[in-house]
Amino acid sequence: xxxxxxxxxxxxxxxxxxxxxxxxxxxxxxxxxxxxxxxxxxxxxxxxxxxxxxxxxxxxxxxxxxxxxxxxxxxxxxxxxxxxxxxxxxxxxxxxxxxxxxxxxxxxxxxxxxxxxxxxxxxxxxxxxxxxxxxxxxxxxxxxxxxxxxxxxxxxxxxxxxxxxxxxxxxxxxxxxxxxxxxxxxxxxxxxxxxxxxxxxxxxxxxxxxxxxxxxxxxxxxxxxxxxxxxxxxxxxxxxxxxxxxxxxxxxxxxxxxxxxxxxxxxxxxxxxxxxxxxxxxxxxxxxxxxxxxxxxxxxxxxxxxxxxxxxxxxxxxxxxxxxxxxxxxxxxxxxxxxxxxxxxxxxxxxxxxxxxxxxxxxxxxxxxxxxxxxxxxxxxxxxxxxxxxxxxxxxxxxxxxxxxxxxxxxxxx
Numbered sequence: 487x488x489x490x491x492x493x494x495x496x497x498x499x500x501x502x503x504x505x506x507x508x509x510x511x512x513x514x515x516x517x518x519x520x521x522x523x524x525x526x527x528x529x530x531x532x533x534x535x536x537x538x539x540x541x542x543x544x545x546x547x548x549x550x551x552x553x554x555x556x557x558x559x560x561x562x563x564x565x566x567x568x569x570x571x572x573x574x575x576x577x578x579x580x581x582x583x584x585x586x587x588x589x590x591x592x593x594x595x596x597x598x599x600x601x602x603x604x605x606x607x608x609x610x611x612x613x614x615x616x617x618x619x620x621x622x623x624x625x626x627x628x629x630x631x632x633x634x635x636x637x638x639x640x641x642x643x644x645x646x647x648x649x650x651x652x653x654x655x656x657x658x659x660x661x662x663x664x665x666x667x668x669x670x671x672x673x674x675x676x677x678x679x680x681x682x683x684x685x686x687x688x689x690x691x692x693x694x695x696x697x698x699x700x701x702x703x704x705x706x707x708x709x710x711x712x713x714x715x716x717x718x719x720x721x722x723x724x725x726x727x728x729x730x731x732x733x734x735x736x737x738x739x740x741x742x743x744x745x746x747x748x749x750x751x752x753x754x755x756x757x758x759x760x761x762x763x764x765x766x767x768x769x770x771x772x773x774x775x776x777x778x779x780x781x782x783x784x785x786x787x788x789x790x791x792x793x794x795x796x797x798x799x800x801x802x803x804x805x806x807x808x809x810x811x812x813x814x815x816x817x818x819x820x821x822x823x824x825x826x827x828x829x830x831x832x833x834x835x836x837x838x839x840x841x842x843x844x845x846x847x848x849x850x851x852x853x854x855x856x857x858x859x860x861x862x863x864x865x866x867x868x869x870x871x872x873x874x875x876x877x878x879x880x881x882x883x884x885x886x887x888x889x890x891x892x893x894x895x896x897x898x899x900x
Contacts, residue, residue, distance in 0.1 A: 704779025
């Protein structure tokens, strides 16, 4: 960088000049994403406006604290940015309170623990093998090492949440927090039932809506906000936003959540990301986004049907969201092997476990698919039969994977 810093060139040419190695790696990733099918359920595509905000001068500003109460000077502009992001988040979800500083959905969740629990306290959450997230009680995560995780699960007969067992478990253990939300449970959750259970045991009801929030914003899924004490959000996944998090809550929880995010968990927020979140919330309030959110659900449902017709069972018999959990045991492959086989064919998915899986967690017997990226790229329900064919062919015939990859490359480039 020169001694006198003036207007700077943020173009691809400048990147190639400054660091050709990184420029090459970024180019390779762009090519990979544009020539293969992205079916990772926790990914979407950031909008051009979001990308512009992330690369703006706001990324250079340190703004520890909250609007009107910053540690650093020169925060007049970024105060307005954050206030706008908060206002848009509250309006989009109908929430009393919003905090847009968490750097991720997981950090937003850790703030909930910090606000409402002490080390060792019992926390009731969906069993990890039944679709729960690692931040809901995995021993590899702070949630499972600092707190006392208790699990509820799914019924064997229909692979849906067993609300009766959930209530019984809550009444026995009296958790301070009940967690609703998951990484691979694809059905709508009965928010009213969970509110009733939380009230009966005087627990805080926390909805981890990392995978769900974009659908809620687009009107394609029921909102937990009227029922939950606190809702945490990831601003990527189904949204067209940056990697980041946000917290929505009832007004009475505002003070404790503010302190849990800053200064307990974080220092200075990423103001470029907060600006990008403000853009994300504005984009999510449009009819265009609502149509996309519903299309993502429709595509997931149609792909599940197409795969069922080809001998692959969808857990719980279908999906209500943008993602689905697919049993691949009929292919003779584990979930891990199936994901690797599909990658050879240019289809990117996650390996997963079935709710009552007999395979090891490392291997699993399922794959998780998500339709946000393909929907944003313009794939529609008319494409799901073809994608079902590609998946089935790749899983059953190793010799055909190269041909499938070529066909996918042609379709993605068309």
